[in-house]
Amino acid sequence: MQLSFNSDALRLVELRDGETGVLEKMDLPEDVTRRLMELGFLPGHTVTPAHTAPGGDARVFRVDGSEIALRRDTASRLWVRLDPAQSN
Amino acid sequence: MSDCCAPPAAPTVRAAREITIALVGPPNSGKSTLFNRLTGLRQKVANFPGVTVEHHTGRVRVGDADLLLVDLPGIYSLAPRSEDEQVTHDVLAGSMAGVHKPEAILLIMDCTNLGRHLVLAAPILSLGIPTLVILNMVDDLRRRDGEIDPLALAAQLGAPVALISAYTGEGVEQVSAFLEKVAAGKAARKAPVVQLPVLNDIPKCRAWAAQVGHHADYRPPAPPLWTRRLDGVFLHPVIGPLVFVAVVLGVFQTIFSGARPLMDGLQRLVTLSGNWLATVLPDSPLRSLLLEGVWSGVGSVVVFLPQILLLFLFIGVLEDSGYLARAALIADRTMSKFGLQGKSFIPLLSAYACAVPAIMATRTIENKRDRIATILIAPFMTCSARLPVYTLIIAAFIPNKPLLGPLLGGQAVAMLGLYVVGFLAALATARVLKSTILRSGHTPFMLEMPAYRWPTFKSIGLRLIDRSKIFLRRAGTVILTVAVVLWVLAHLPLTNGKAPAIADSLAGTVGRTIEPLIRPLGFNWKIGVGLVSSLAAREVIIGTLGTIYGMEGDAHSVSLQTALHGDLTTGGACALLIFFAFAMQCMSTMAVVRRETGGWKWPAVQFTYMSTLAYVCAFLVNQTVSRL
Ligand SMILES: Nc1nc2c(ncn2[C@@H]2O[C@H](COP(=O)(O)OP(=O)(O)OP(=O)(O)O)[C@@H](O)[C@H]2O)c(=O)[nH]1
Ligand SMILES: [Mg+2]
Numbered sequence: 001m002q003l004s005f006n007s008d009a010l011r012l013v014e015l016r017d018g019e020t021g022v023l024e025k026m027d028l029p030e031d032v033t034r035r036l037m038e039l040g041f042l043p044g045h046t047v048t049p050a051h052t053a054p055g056g057d058a059r060v061f062r063v064d065g066s067e068i069a070l071r072r073d074t075a076s077r078l079w080v081r082l083d084p085a086q087s088n
Numbered sequence: 089m090s091d092c093c094a095p096p097a098a099p100t101v102r103a104a105r106e107i108t109i110a111l112v113g114p115p116n117s118g119k120s121t122l123f124n125r126l127t128g129l130r131q132k133v134a135n136f137p138g139v140t141v142e143h144h145t146g147r148v149r150v151g152d153a154d155l156l157l158v159d160l161p162g163i164y165s166l167a168p169r170s171e172d173e174q175v176t177h178d179v180l181a182g183s184m185a186g187v188h189k190p191e192a193i194l195l196i197m198d199c200t201n202l203g204r205h206l207v208l209a210a211p212i213l214s215l216g217i218p219t220l221v222i223l224n225m226v227d228d229l230r231r232r233d234g235e236i237d238p239l240a241l242a243a244q245l246g247a248p249v250a251l252i253s254a255y256t257g258e259g260v261e262q263v264s265a266f267l268e269k270v271a272a273g274k275a276a277r278k279a280p281v282v283q284l285p286v287l288n289d290i291p292k293c294r295a296w297a298a299q300v301g302h303h304a305d306y307r308p309p310a311p312p313l314w315t316r317r318l319d320g321v322f323l324h325p326v327i328g329p330l331v332f333v334a335v336v337l338g339v340f341q342t343i344f345s346g347a348r349p350l351m352d353g354l355q356r357l358v359t360l361s362g363n364w365l366a367t368v369l370p371d372s373p374l375r376s377l378l379l380e381g382v383w384s385g386v387g388s389v390v391v392f393l394p395q396i397l398l399l400f401l402f403i404g405v406l407e408d409s410g411y412l413a414r415a416a417l418i419a420d421r422t423m424s425k426f427g428l429q430g431k432s433f434i435p436l437l438s439a440y441a442c443a444v445p446a447i448m449a450t451r452t453i454e455n456k457r458d459r460i461a462t463i464l465i466a467p468f469m470t471c472s473a474r475l476p477v478y479t480l481i482i483a484a485f486i487p488n489k490p491l492l493g494p495l496l497g498g499q500a501v502a503m504l505g506l507y508v509v510g511f512l513a514a515l516a517t518a519r520v521l522k523s524t525i526l527r528s529g530h531t532p533f534m535l536e537m538p539a540y541r542w543p544t545f546k547s548i549g550l551r552l553i554d555r556s557k558i559f560l561r562r563a564g565t566v567i568l569t570v571a572v573v574l575w576v577l578a579h580l581p582l583t584n585g586k587a588p589a590i591a592d593s594l595a596g597t598v599g600r601t602i603e604p605l606i607r608p609l610g611f612n613w614k615i616g617v618g619l620v621s622s623l624a625a626r627e628v629i630i631g632t633l634g635t636i637y638g639m640e641g642d643a644h645s646v647s648l649q650t651a652l653h654g655d656l657t658t659g660g661a662c663a664l665l666i667f668f669a670f671a672m673q674c675m676s677t678m679a680v681v682r683r684e685t686g687g688w689k690w691p692a693v694q695f696t697y698m699s700t701l702a703y704v705c706a707f708l709v710n711q712t713v714s715r716l
Contacts, residue, residue: 031169032531034165034167034290035164035169035534036534037290038164038165038207038290039164039534039536042290043291050319051323052323053417053418053421054323054324054325054328054329054418055329055421057420057424058417058421058430060537064201064203064204065200065201065203065204066201066204066537068534068535068536068537069413069417069535069536070532070533070534071420071424071429071532071533073532074532074533074534
């Protein structure tokens, strides 16, 4: 995982509508990382941003069959690699 | 079950042992729905994660055995992060007081998202307790064209699997069959065919779940199209907030004017039956007690039932449709400015019904200090007990000028204003708390958005029936008792066998003793008596005023509204509204705060703070308005 973590990586917040990322790494306290993994944010899984709260900060992400809302500050601690196969 | 209370002649089989069976599963997977179906009880079911926050037990009799089913809060794993998850953890570990360690488990998962939900199967199956794996929501799976082979899955897991819909009842007989086996002591555990993964390694568990699902021919259903379409509207940057505002205004207008005809009808019924009683009963103290105490007191509260039901109808639709989670998402930004997070918004919204369940619902908030802050501000939200008080005073004092044509009237706007005032007081208090005594590093906001579902007539209807029962029971107990006590106090002390004028009675004396204290707020001694009695519960003040005005003679020709209008200045009325918006007049809330925070410290802080705020603000309002 360390090796594949390269300059292509971007923060989850930087994904635009219609883009899909593959989760690489989470830079958060261990218990938070654990809960995020339980919610489906697992390295190697795809994450797609969906709706943003009106006027807002929190955003819904589609991951592993569910939709989970996260705030920007959390989403900026998740690193993804752009998934060209699924982004358009 | 203690032996000492068994009847002596009972046959030996009556000494049936009680078997505890736990319902475990991820949040919002349908545990409570299945629990209700199996036990015939009515635990709360709604479409967002974190509905159940404590354990509830229900009995099912299977053959000779008494099965004790335990409905539990949803969990994602066996590592609890919040109080509600801790409850499930404790029950499974056998360390919850009053609940035996479960002898069997019903593991309930949403089969429309099996890959992720199966992750929980690994730690649960490794507990070594006989487990039925229940794949719930098969109706939804089929509608969206998904597939699963339960027999193959059972072979993979080494545990029986039932494919059911707790909602339609399909397949539930398999659960009953499992319960019979448990009752007969024949539900043994088989070793799993696939080696269970290392439990602490979530990626490995997820990979295991994927593999198991694959061998069971799992085809995930198509994405929920309607949910995406609806979110396109409700979470749209422009349309979303507009819809939100329109819905809120519509709700207020409907609660205010839509309930009118029904309330007027009920009022007429109460008046007519009171008049009829007045003609048939002979003149006696009993007649006076019935008419002035019970009919004027309890009757004046009962007429508010339609309005309260309408409020609960809206809350029910909000909760059952899945919009509530979206509302929390929209509110998160505002909440974060005040030091809280979107998750606090869910308890706060349910506090519009009643602060007691709302304070229970804070158990889902992971951060202890955030949780305490939410508990402390929840009673500022306008609970349904304030609704009758507001309605009565507004109807008596605020002119109903149409503001937006017939769509929105002045009275509905006044009502909305009071709701906003309560909400703002809550937020401001949160801000103060979170930047002083309850400062904390923030816990990230993570909330799962459920798919939208149609609220069903049955579920909403049952809630309304339950709510009516609660409301009427309160009217028949608390409010009735207060009315009777008040009537007695208002007729004592007897002089020459005759009751005194009400102002000189014991009740009147109490009122007049505190009158100097409340005079600056614009309240006279009658309102004072009402305020004292409303310490039991807010809406009691209406019953009290009904009784007092009822006794002042001319009872049945003058409505409570008119009597109140003659008794308060406009300044006093506004002050009374503000007082009710801020004051903590609810014993049950204090009791639940004590229980949830583990001591009297926080309820005492809360009571002092809210009462002071209420007094000061009511004073300012009265002084300002009466000088206009
Ligand atoms: N379509 C469908 N909906 C279901 C089924 N079972 C439950 N639901 C719905 O799913 C939602 C959640 O149900 P609950 O029974 O409250 O779920 P829970 O597991 O108790 O949830 P928590 O207490 O929050 O952990 C409700 O809106 C139910 O009506 C089912 O078999 N099919
Ligand atoms: Mg539940």
